[in-house]
Amino acid sequence: MIRLEQIHRDFEVGDQIVHALNDINLDIAHGEYLSVMGPSGSGKSTLLNIIGILDHATSGRYFLNEQNVTDMDELAESRARNRHIGFVFQSFHLVPRLTAAQNIELPLVLAGIAPALRRQKVQQVLESLSLADRAHHTPDQLSGGQRQRVAIARATITEPSVLLADEPTGNLDQKSGSEVIVTLEALNQRGITLIVVTHDKNIADRSLRSLQMVDGRVVSDRHGR
Amino acid sequence: MLAKDFIRLTGSAIISHKLRSFLTMLGIAVGISAVVILTSIGEGVHRFILSEFTQFGTTLIKVSPGKTQTMGMSIGAFGTERPLSIDDAEALKRLSFAKSVVGIIQGNAEVEGNRRTRRTTVFGTGHDFPNAFSMPLQRGQFLPDDDPLAPRALAVVGSKVKAELFGDSNPIGRRIRIGGDRYRVVGIMASKGQVLGFDLDDTVYIPLARGLEMFNRVGLMEIDLLYHEGVPEDRVVSGIRRLLVTRHGREDFTITTQRQMLDVMGSILDIITFAVAAIGAISLLVGGIGIVTIMTIAVSERTAEIGLIRALGARQAQILSLFLGEAVVLSAFGGIAGLIGGFGIAQLLHLLIPALPVHTPWTYVLLAEATAIAIGLAAGVIPARRAARLDPVEALRDE
Ligand SMILES: Nc1ncnc2c1ncn2[C@@H]1O[C@H](COP(=O)(O)OP(=O)(O)OP(=O)(O)O)[C@@H](O)[C@H]1O
Ligand SMILES: [Mg+2]
Numbered sequence: 087m088i089r090l091e092q093i094h095r096d097f098e099v100g101d102q103i104v105h106a107l108n109d110i111n112l113d114i115a116h117g118e119y120l121s122v123m124g125p126s127g128s129g130k131s132t133l134l135n136i137i138g139i140l141d142h143a144t145s146g147r148y149f150l151n152e153q154n155v156t157d158m159d160e161l162a163e164s165r166a167r168n169r170h171i172g173f174v175f176q177s178f179h180l181v182p183r184l185t186a187a188q189n190i191e192l193p194l195v196l197a198g199i200a201p202a203l204r205r206q207k208v209q210q211v212l213e214s215l216s217l218a219d220r221a222h223h224t225p226d227q228l229s230g231g232q233r234q235r236v237a238i239a240r241a242t243i244t245e246p247s248v249l250l251a252d253e254p255t256g257n258l259d260q261k262s263g264s265e266v267i268v269t270l271e272a273l274n275q276r277g278i279t280l281i282v283v284t285h286d287k288n289i290a291d292r293s294l295r296s297l298q299m300v301d302g303r304v305v306s307d308r309h310g311r
Numbered sequence: 312m313l314a315k316d317f318i319r320l321t322g323s324a325i326i327s328h329k330l331r332s333f334l335t336m337l338g339i340a341v342g343i344s345a346v347v348i349l350t351s352i353g354e355g356v357h358r359f360i361l362s363e364f365t366q367f368g369t370t371l372i373k374v375s376p377g378k379t380q381t382m383g384m385s386i387g388a389f390g391t392e393r394p395l396s397i398d399d400a401e402a403l404k405r406l407s408f409a410k411s412v413v414g415i416i417q418g419n420a421e422v423e424g425n426r427r428t429r430r431t432t433v434f435g436t437g438h439d440f441p442n443a444f445s446m447p448l449q450r451g452q453f454l455p456d457d458d459p460l461a462p463r464a465l466a467v468v469g470s471k472v473k474a475e476l477f478g479d480s481n482p483i484g485r486r487i488r489i490g491g492d493r494y495r496v497v498g499i500m501a502s503k504g505q506v507l508g509f510d511l512d513d514t515v516y517i518p519l520a521r522g523l524e525m526f527n528r529v530g531l532m533e534i535d536l537l538y539h540e541g542v543p544e545d546r547v548v549s550g551i552r553r554l555l556v557t558r559h560g561r562e563d564f565t566i567t568t569q570r571q572m573l574d575v576m577g578s579i580l581d582i583i584t585f586a587v588a589a590i591g592a593i594s595l596l597v598g599g600i601g602i603v604t605i606m607t608i609a610v611s612e613r614t615a616e617i618g619l620i621r622a623l624g625a626r627q628a629q630i631l632s633l634f635l636g637e638a639v640v641l642s643a644f645g646g647i648a649g650l651i652g653g654f655g656i657a658q659l660l661h662l663l664i665p666a667l668p669v670h671t672p673w674t675y676v677l678l679a680e681a682t683a684i685a686i687g688l689a690a691g692v693i694p695a696r697r698a699a700r701l702d703p704v705e706a707l708r709d710e
Binding site for chain 2: 135138140141160161164165167168169173175177181182183184192193195196197198201240244
């Protein structure tokens with residue numbers, strides 16, 4: 087489903103070149119639950135951004151659902167992000183002036199989906215994430231855990247095939263953190279491919295597959311718990 | 312994205328900063344109302360002046376001595392041309408299309424009557440004057456159709472001269488002195504009021520030949536010819552030209568049609584209206600700069616949000632139109648407020664100063680609103696493009 091072949095990502099900083107990703111080869115199957123660990127600066131976020139088509143590899147090939155992402159133009163990339171990819175960020179990234187429900191429906195709004203269908207989908211996802219009574223609250227009226235669940239609802243409203251979470255529990259306390267993880271895992275149970283970048287050993291231990299990255303390379307790829 | 316959602320999204324961004332948005336709109340509103348007020352006054356004055364001019368009808372043609380270049384100096388001012396004579400006017404009367412022909416000489420003189428004196432404008436002219444200029448009489452009659460070269464000493468007084476010299480008593484048949492000569496009053500002109508600041512009622516009319524003598528002139532100041540309606544103007548002009556060239560041997564006179572006069576007048580007035588609108592446009596420019604500023608601030612404030620919606624699948628074009636939309640909403644609503652304000656103030660000015668003619672044409676209103684929207688687009692384009700071109704990864708890192 088996701089296939090990375092000899093992916094390099096270089097950044098030029100002054101006259102130096104930083105190899106954020108250095109020859110990454112990776113196959114991720116449909117419905118996998120993958121955690122990515124590694125020290126700060128090892129390239130975890132860069133990897134996630136490339137998988138999410140927010141960033142482009144300096145060299146190498148990337149296939150998403152058998153499609154060559156490297157060949158896509160801006161329009162095709164945007165469409166692929168909208169349909170196939172869900173992002174969950176450490177800092178939630180909710181639009182402060184919109185309510186929870188309005189934040190959740192944003193991907194559908196951008197895709198031009200009719201309001202009636204949107205309302206129905208938003209209602210469904212709100213209920214499944216136990217946020218129904220928070221639909222009309224703005225982000226500042228929600229707790230951190232609730233905000234992240236709204237962000238997850240938004241990431242999954244288009245029923246994408248991959249959910250990319252970059253340290254989703256980084257800004258949360260222990261309890262809401264594990265609630266968020268449980269939510270993500272439940273979505274994975276229902277078939278979504280889940281990729282979580284984390285510093286938390288406990289989370290990595292729960293995943294069925296775990297990558298270790300150091301200096302832009304994958305140094306270990308453990309399958310099974 | 313659906314139009315409704317587009318409006319809702321841009322609207323929410325504007326509403327979330329009420330004061331800031333209000334002030335930005337105010338900038339445009341002030342500019343638009345300045346343009347509307349100034350052009351309303353410009354256009355009002357324009358119409359007022361044109362109506363003052365056309366009250367004499369549009370089939371009036373003026374012949375003046377000397378050949379003038381377009382709007383330039385009279386070459387005849389150097390004194391080589393033959394003057395327009397009473398005989399010229401008589402000859403013009405015989406043209407088939409001529410309805411009324413009057414020669415005119417104008418000057419100032421002391422008028423004495425009923426033991427009072429007044430310095431006033433004296434017109435030397437002919438029998439057809441009231442017809443040519445549609446100026447009716449209040450009482451009595453105008454100068455009779457005497458022998459143009461030896462007219463009797465009769466005079467017609469303007470209503471103001473009549474009131475000043477004779478008060479309520481009837482001057483018809485009474486004797487007055489004009490520039491020292493004795494005349495008998497035969498009529499009183501109906502009150503006409505002022506035209507472009509010239510009081511048409513503070514006048515006295517005497518026969519042309521006597522006027523020439525009084526002011527010691529050899530030629531007429533102008534001959535006015537009213538032609539029959541329906542005759543093509545070109546034919547009239549060439550007819551007059553042919554006749555006078557035959558009489559004078561060359562074209563040492565100038566023919567001005569009412570339409571030419573209106574054209575010249577109109578183009579001068581257009582320039583005034585335009586200049587006045589340009590002054591208003593400066594304040595619009597300031598309003599536009601306000602939009603650029605506020606949109607630039609909005610883009611940097613919402614950098615993370617831009618990264619986010621890119622991550623959710625927004626295309627660059629969508630980001631561009633969202634921010635452009637915001638700029639246009641600001642300018643369009645500012646524009647509408649400015650139109651209402653400007654129109655209101657223009658009307659109020661007219662109420663407070665009734666002498667100030669005010670007119671707000673609909674085309675100007677629509678043009679002003681279109682300008683406001685265009686300013687929004689122009690002002691929004693730089694910040695919106697910056698937003699659209701942001702690297703989503705970088706943008707998302709912005710907190
Ligand atoms: N835009 C950029 N310009 C220059 N260097 C960059 C840029 N983005 C990332 N890097 C570098 O690439 C490397 C990998 O960065 P990345 O953000 O992927 O690390 P990370 O594993 O996510 O770290 P953390 O755990 O701190 O989030 C780092 O050395 C970083 O400095
Ligand atoms: Mg990171």
